[in-house]
Amino acid sequence: MSGQRVDVKVVMLGKEYVGKTSLVERYVHDRFLVGPYQNTIGAAFVAKVMSVGDRTVTLGIWDTAGSERYEAMSRIYYRGAKAAIVCYDLTDSSSFERAKFWVKELRSLEEGCQIYLCGTKSDLLEEDRRRRRVDFHDVQDYADNIKAQLFETSSKTGQSVDELFQKVAEDYVSVAAFQVMTEDKGVDLGQKPNPYFYSCCHH
């Protein structure tokens, strides 16, 4: 990894035990680790090279520790992030409250960071619908309000995990293309399709 250029800094945020590390494991190594839960200490970094059309994009993913003990540290890791995957566990309503806490912080302190809401462990709902504690439509309304995108994933089955990270990379590529366009042709930023495009120009 040394010397590798990272195009997009991505930070994983969310309450402990929601499954941030498992999402990264599924995406980067296509595996789901079973065995005793091991909480992340501090943060972990991994890079993944991927394709968007004919472009190669390197995602640099920071997997933060969800425990409130490490809250101050997580703040260090989201600085300058272009994308934040804010996770909550679909079977735990308190984890969604914690997700909202991170969204609030990002919106006030990291304007240029695009937010992706991720409801995790969807396989548990396949087994028993009654386990759902966070309503899809409520979160969709919330996501629309904060101009975030919403995914429901399972790291166990792999459901929607690739799609989530692919979308992060695709959005980066379209923002970069928009930046080139505005720099080359002097496009009026007042016509920007999305405020994220504007704020990203400052990174």
Ligand SMILES: Nc1nc2c(ncn2[C@@H]2O[C@H](COP(=O)(O)OP(=O)(O)OP(=O)(O)O)[C@@H](O)[C@H]2O)c(=O)[nH]1
């Ligand atoms: N059934 C199911 N279990 C999951 C899924 N994702 C994670 N888990 C389980 O949930 C527990 C916590 O997962 P982690 O990925 O370690 O959670 P984390 O958010 O990284 O936790 P911290 O490091 O403490 O912040 C583990 O026991 C995982 O096996 C999933 O998609 N489905």
